Amino acid sequence: MTTTTNTHWHNFIAGEWVDAKESTQIYNPATGEVFATIACATKSDVERAISAARACVESGVLTDCRPAQRAELMYRIATEIRLIAEEAAPLLCQENGKSLSDATEEFLIAARYFEYYAGMADKIEGKSIPLGKDYVDFTYYEPVGISAQIVPWNFPVDICARSLAPALAAGNAVIVKSPEITPLAMTWLATACTRAGLPNGALSILSGPGREIGAALVAHPQVNQIVFTGSVATGQSILKAAAEHATPSVMELGGKSAAVVFQDADIDEVLESVRWGIFFNAGQVCSAMSRLLVHKDRYAEVVEKVAALAQDLSIGAGMDNADLTPVVSLQQQQQILDICQQAETQGARLVCGGKAPDRAGYFVEATVFADVAPDMSLFTDEVFGPVLAITPFESEEEAWQLANATQFGLVAGVFTHDLTRAIRASRALKAGQVFVNEWYAGGIETPFGGIGLSGFGREKGQEALYSYVNTKNVAIRVTAENR
Secondary structure, three states: OOOOOOOEEOEEEOOEEEOOOOEEEEEEOOOOEEEEEEEOOOHHHHHHHHHHHHHHHHHOOOOOOOHHHHHHHHHHHHHHHHHHHHHHHHHHHHHHOOOHHHHHHHHHHHHHHHHHHHOOOOOOOOOEOOOOOOEEEEEEEEEOOEEEEEOOOOOHHHHHHHHHHHHHHOOOEEEEEOOOOOOOOOHHHHHHHHHHOOOOOOEEEEOOOHHHHHHHHHOOOOOOEEEEEOOHHHHHHHHHHHHOOOOOEEEEOOOOEEEEEOOOOOHHHHHHHHHHHHHHHHHOOOOOEEEEEEEOOOHHHHHHHHHHHHHHOOEOOHHHOOOEOOOOOHHHHHHHHHHHHHHHHOOOEEEEOOOOOOOOOOOOOOEEEEOOOOOOHHHHOOOOOOEEEEEEEOOHHHHHHHHOOOOEEOEEEEEOOOHHHHHHHHHHOOOOEEEEOOOOOOOOOOOEOOEEOOEEOOEOHHHHHOOOEEEEEEEEEOOOOOO
8 A cells, every 4th residue: 555645554464455453653854743644563463474474485486486587576676666766755755854856866776776686686606615526515595584674764765675675686585674753655665566576475564663563573583584774772672682593683773983084185075075974864874974083284174164065055845855854753853952952061162053943843953063072972972963073183093093982883984185095094994884085985786884883794785695695505425436
């Protein structure tokens, strides 16, 4: 049940749209008003989804066929996603607050994930291992089985496809737990999969409270893998549940990422990266450029120009394609404003922003703090909003120390045209991905994931596919005929 004129949406379980007695209200962040509801799944719905997924896995419908046929299915799903993008994007804009252009692009990125992993579906190849003339030894890859995937609210369509596509390409069945506050637009992925001919049971999408539906899903003994993107606290809770059955997990838990700006940096490149790095999607990006470390020789110049950029951004609803759109909820807005107030109390210099504009909806002004010291919470704690912390440094060694002075390690960046310094940065910065002269450089093809409290495992790229398979080794003793 997915049309943008609906006001009530259903869960998708084993090829069917399923309603429930309880429902969840969905707010438009640009107005603060309820505009839709979605069925609230129950624990019995979890059991139904798991039973259907297990039946799909045991039937071999996705694994007994030639891999090329699975690839063709993936390509059909990608085509169907592209066909619905224009119709579905306004719904994502309405529930999430992001701009219409970004919402449309999110569906196109989702399609690209399916195209990318379709190209790998028939290339999951084992290898032969030499053990001498008396043995034949080889490996092959088997799908893990049922993959439980918990999707965050900031990029629900994109991140759902990021995990769903490689899981299906490897032949698994998937149960997705949608985010409680932005669960609607991603139901269109189920519509696309159905239209493309995905077998029943290969995908279910459940909406409901994480403490009930998510918890029941990750603790279930028949779940063979967990993929989670979200907060550190929730990730830690999931890992405790996963430990009961030793369920392998992929965890992406956020960050407090720093960009280091050296004397020789192109400031126009820096400003363009700041624009996207911290103000895109109102800063609600796990890999956001939330800290800017600037050499003292360029510090005053960068602070001034970044503030001018921030103050020049238009603020408005996503449907109007404003530069700075609302944050996702009233709770998120208040949390960001509290952090800004705390930063001022601790001595950070507020250059611009730091408050909510006088208008309906959950907006926060583009905010820039300067002189943010390492002992301030703004320096170390994730904000998840349009708030940039700027700190000066004097030496390269100090820059690396400052950049690494958090418990997170998702991404990092450096702005310099000194190639050897850039290479040193790639080794010195403790992060899963390092950007040079462009924040968010890379793409679907490049592995993504962190270290420390940013989690473990990798999404995207060829490397991600191997999270969705188990390696099996076969060793054969060959007996000589005359023995």
